[in-house]
Amino acid sequence: MSLAVIHSRALDGLSAAPVSVEVHLANGLPSFTLVGLAETEVKEARERVRAALQNSGLEFPHNKRITISLAPADLPKEGGRFDLPIALGLLAASGQIEAERLEGLECAGELSLAGELRPVRGALAMGLAIKHAGLARRLLLPPDSAAEAALVRDLPVYSAKHLLDIVAALVPGGEHALTPVGAAAAAAPTLGGPDLREIRGQAGPKRALEIAAAGGLSLLLSGPPGTGKSMLAQRLPGLLPPLSEEEALESAAVLSLAGEFHPAAWGQRPFRAPHHSASSVALVGGGSPPRPGEISLAQHGVLFLDELPEYPRSALEALREPMENGRILIARAARRVEFPARFQLVAAMNPCPCGYLGHPSRECRCTPDQVARYQGRLSGPFMDRLDLLVEVPALPPQVLAAAPDGEPSATVAARVARARTLALNRQGCCNARLEGAALEQQARPEPAALALLQQAAQRLAWSARAYHRVLRVARSVADLAGSPGIEPAAMAEAVQLRRGLRT
Template sequence: MGLAVVHSRALCGMDAPSVNVEVHLANGLPGIAIVGLPDAEVREAKERVKAALQNAGFEVPARRITINLAPADLPKESGRFDLPIAVGILAASGQLKGKLDPYEFAGELSLSGELRPIRGALAMALALRREGRKRSFIVPDANADEAALAEGTVILPAATLLEVCAHFARKELHVPLAPHVPSAALAPHTWPDFADVKGQHFAKRALEVAAAGGHSVLMLGPPGTGKTMLAMRFAGILPELTDEEALESAAVQSLNGSFHAGQWKVRPFRSPHHTTSPAALIGGGSTPRPGDISLAHHGVLFLDELPEFDRRTLEALREPLESGRVTISRALQHADFPARFQLIAAMNPCPCGFLAHPSGKCHCSPDRIYRYQQRISGPLLDRIDLQIEVPALAAEMLAAEATGEPSAVIAARVAAAVDRQRARQGKLNHQLGPREIDRYCKPSPEGEAKLRETMMRLHWSARAYHRVLRVARTLADLAGSATVEVGHVSEATTLRRALQGEPAPDALEAMKKQIEAKAAERKGTVPAPPSA
């Protein structure tokens, strides 16, 4: 009878617990049985492994083969166990000599014996480093750059099963796998430039403030005013990721199989369609996987046409916006994923989109406008720091040459403000807690009076009050001011007044008439008097 134990790893959220692949050969009817809570992909491994061993020139023992994936109560999924199962069969049958304990294996096998890439290679390498085990990690070639980001872990890439076996062959045939060296530094990623955007100086200023303090933004305006154009350029003014932030971001994307070496230190930008499901946005599945909010960790989540998203999908954003994490619970396991993203959202002011447009094309009734804006709940709106209007531009401005500041100039101011925050409090302003707000964001007496008056007039919540103070602190950092002055408070309140809750229909009707009158005045016409 033969027995072999091969080390590998499973995935459970961001964690990668150790798994022992135990292979036992016994007398009996030939066959392969896999136990240890495997899913369909793991159960199918026996067919892939048999074909790979035969095509690589090895013998599949004509004996009863039992493969146990321990611990038995941990769900096992994906094809990453193909390679350790194949190595275990070869070791148990005496076809592979050598000590397996100093190694961990992960890789999916093709029928020809080639190693295919897997999900979560970086997460597994990081778990191996955290545990402090002195083991080398054998992975497919395609995952080598990714896994090598876990500094201090010896990564041995292989292209085929034969290469892995040659590493353990007799001395005269010994062809050892060489530790992988990460690729040289890649060219920096190029984002679209803010210099391309004509006008919209107020919106640009708001996005600069958001980038400097890590704040979320809602842009409200008619179609074609540049909301999406501004959002696509936002990541280009964010400060450079630190090594720790880049590693966290890469590890999450690795779980989804979407990370490659060219994305190292590039801010993720996710823009899901408004028909996306709650599970796709938040994460889910029988074996939990990260959703868009986690894949945007330390990056940007852009939600265009915000009211068109399903109400349940939007409401699921509440807790992650506050905590920066999301926990997904299932019957067999629960997974905790990081989700510290910057939300950039855009919406039209009404169903047709042309409320307050100079053309005066909007014919939406106040009730329709009210119901449309009501799709964004008060609690979610309360969690968005900056709420700004992006108005339509005049034809003369569109025809003029773009003369705005380039992204590099804005990014330099943002980086200076971020450095001030990290030197003062060790984190960005949007992460400050209540006690830290009292310590670092306390405004001058004039600013305090201004904020109190605005809060009472607009009926802001305590959460809105604290968020305005954080934004005011960011404005002071951009100005290089050690204290929060009344001007910073005034600008902070201005940056939060595009969509104030849910106005009553009569107030909305009055607002609409006022907007129509201003639009007619700009066009040089006089609006018709209201009918009796």
């Protein structure tokens, strides 16, 4: 048979679009033509496939006119994922394997020159796409990629280390040559990590961290160097409830697109901490083809931005819309790609350029104008989208030495889990996602608490957005206390947690 069709998939944002790899052999001048809007690395597959076949002892059709079409033709294809489908298509079209045995099979994988299979990005997205489409197909991948795809339940996934293993499996009775990868590859999430008990003192910031975890709220920590801001942020993932299976799949799928997912990290909330030199594209995503940025890689996890004023202003302003919508739409002249961006932002900063404004024992060297310019790097609209603005004070050594050990993360996480359960049972989402009528209905304060909120909003000139964010904080405080309503004490704590920066 001179024509063979192999099924594979191309990455298109977070989805894996189906691609038919059509291989045709014809008489004529020997040539190798690859069509279908292929990027440079896809076109280079001709040399990898040629060497892989020859070094594996298989025949490459040198004397044929080879035409390979990657359909649909208007879908961009990139990466080395089509090496394996092209090689199998050449073998089937030249009669070295039975083309009928390729039916019901989807595959992807990069080939080394010796014929070994190398992992590809987006294996989990491929598995999810096959399951959502309801296709009765088997998925064949390199071992590392197969371990990712096997996290999708009820999906037949097979792995192979070498091209010859696949060829041996495609002969009658040779199915045992492929290694089935079952759902057992989905390991349980490993516990551990930094513990909140290790932070001495700082009762106020630790309480703010607990409230942020309970409501899924954003948090800005401001204080002198060495007060524990980074340590607090690193312990937030340990306070958050475990991911559901759907959330774990969404988080793993995005990490798989970037080639950063490891099955051993299954079920763990991601913690992303990019350097302050990161560009807006690095944070929100982009490029050609579009790749997810840090806000998407932190899906259902924590994005930590240390030294917040040092980030480029354009990068911080690009975060404003994703913080509200939970998604990012990257629009280019030829393509539009949407990535999820449901992350929890934790940021840290010094109060001034030298860092010692308000320090009890060190004098600040900055002028008022320098402090204003430094804090002015954070725009009003960006600051307006933060829920909690907390000061982390410098503690004298004698206070730190005398401070008892704090609560362990497990104890705080149990309270957070109870508060999250209350919110989910009441409104179906965490408090940070309450909008419009749902916010008005579920975060309705008592008359005395409402009067306190209105007085604070008038005196501090809060915007409507800031007003609603304080309501979400107060609702989270009430959930931690197990209170069905928002009492004045909960509202007073919420107002106190939005005091702003020291000036």
